[in-house]
Amino acid sequence: MAGAEGPGEAASGFSDLSDSELLQLEEPEPEPGGGGSPRTARDPDPDPAPAPLRVTELAAQSWCELQAALGRRRPVPPAPGRAALLRAGTHLHLARELEVHDIVDVPTSSREDAWAVRVLNLLTMIPVLQAGDCVRELPVFGLIEGVFLTGVIDELCYNIKGELELNELKTRSRPVMPSEAQRRRDHFQVCLYKYIFDAMVQGCLKPDIFTSHVSLSPEQLLGSEVKQHAQKAGFTVSTFGDLLELLCLNLTFSDIPHIDCLKINYNHQESNILLGTDIVLYEEKKVREKAQYYLAYWKGQREAQGVDIEEAWKCQFCDYSEICDWRRTRAEMPLQRSGPKKTK
Template structure:
């Protein structure tokens, strides 16, 4: 794979056009590619309240003050799938869609995300197929495939190029959230000082819903002596072919959403009172000694979660708004070579429409719909195909 510091196409401030693709064969999708779509939409990572956590530290010795990053962080919330197991494709039609007794008019958000944030991948999976997402929630069935595991391993490899992991003990939910915020803080320090960071956690209150996500990569571009952060996503493919239009559209939605969340943090910070209330956190809870020592190693002193939150908000203001140009790299799973780089402009209006459309389903304002007729090829690979109304 090309060096991430030099493998970018040239950018112009007024360049809002979509780059044309090179002459590479295009296919709709194969079984293997469908598995990779699943990996891109939501890696099946399960999180729990553990007695210990893991910290990331930058490998650069020249910036030792800013050398800790938390892996027990929003990464786990953002990259995990809704469920932990998924049957093989030969088991299609054998999946029981069980439903608990629920209150009348109780929404998907109330049933499956009560007091929990939505992930950006929850939104993108709903955009891929609303009915598939509903079946996935109702059945609780999901499984990591080999292709998904390969995608997860590749992202871990990319992360390991810029950070290393160190275990840190936690004693409370406030400790865990402090580490999540420290993960962001150190990532921002690394971006400012070194011009590159990966796996940066972001979150925000959007339309009354808490949403979290993980940005694959941010590079600091220098344009006319001004430094501007640019968001980049890496997606792996089994076949060396350009992804189909729905795949590219879904990837663009995901990356635009990350930009939206990060820009909101930069301009508005965090909704402090709503944050503490929603996640049932005590802002004045004393952090463990190990967490406090970690904040000191980063360059500030924090005794309580409130101290960390306030530094977190100050850290958000260190960054300028991100570049309107976004980049998705599609690379070969065989040798990490670049298949194509999809450069596109941020479209706030389109993102807003997509978000409102998907939140209508989460809020129970309308029923989930099947994928459009022209995209029914997705159904050939869907584990819920035999239960779907499209096959009635």
């Protein structure tokens, strides 16, 4: 697997974040503060171009939509305690990834180069899945309700029944299972992964989805290092469009099954002890309805909403509590309900 390096990476606005990204939304910790949008070594700078929505961002709306919106518009660095947790989570994921493949840095010089590296990562995982083996940190791309989403699946492997199983790892700073609110968010996250992955292997991902939704040029010539990297992986390509064609063809004719089973493992970070496993029920209609509701905000069809009064406890651990009008308004009317109950 490759990580993009260089200006293209900086321009991509796209990072291989999975659990490490979500650690920012962990349940209240003893230390104050936290939250924000940490950037990993693979995502060193914000993207000056409009960045696609991440699965984790969409899922984060079920925790607090306003926090998710502010996190994207006004990212703040995580507090020191949270930053240490994030680093530990990132290292754990990296170690797990290295168990199944090597990681090489590929210098990039354009946005298309940076995306090409992710596309190549996915392309090289297709034969591994076809051979019945396990993959980790698998990139996914696709549309839901007309919005382009990106994400990274922690692990896909075949279980003893021969079913394709998604395993998401969540590390916890405290040795307890997360709250219902967090689990709702996590369940939605893995359901979104399944939705996008299944669409990809059913041939729904088309090259023009990348070019029209993320403003990437199919004619863009790939940098020499990216072409070399592709060549080593067995692909001869010149332009970004060549690579997209290859990806879509390979996915469509791959015979990889859809995901049968969704599992989330919660581990204690320090001891690495498994705290519990959630088996997640997938109901496509509900996933689409929920996505439609949350995406209405990103489509500019409604304002972002903060938490309901019953969940106001979340605000005291939020990095945006000082500037949050929603919280202030709620604090000024403590005896009233927080407004119409959200149904999602």
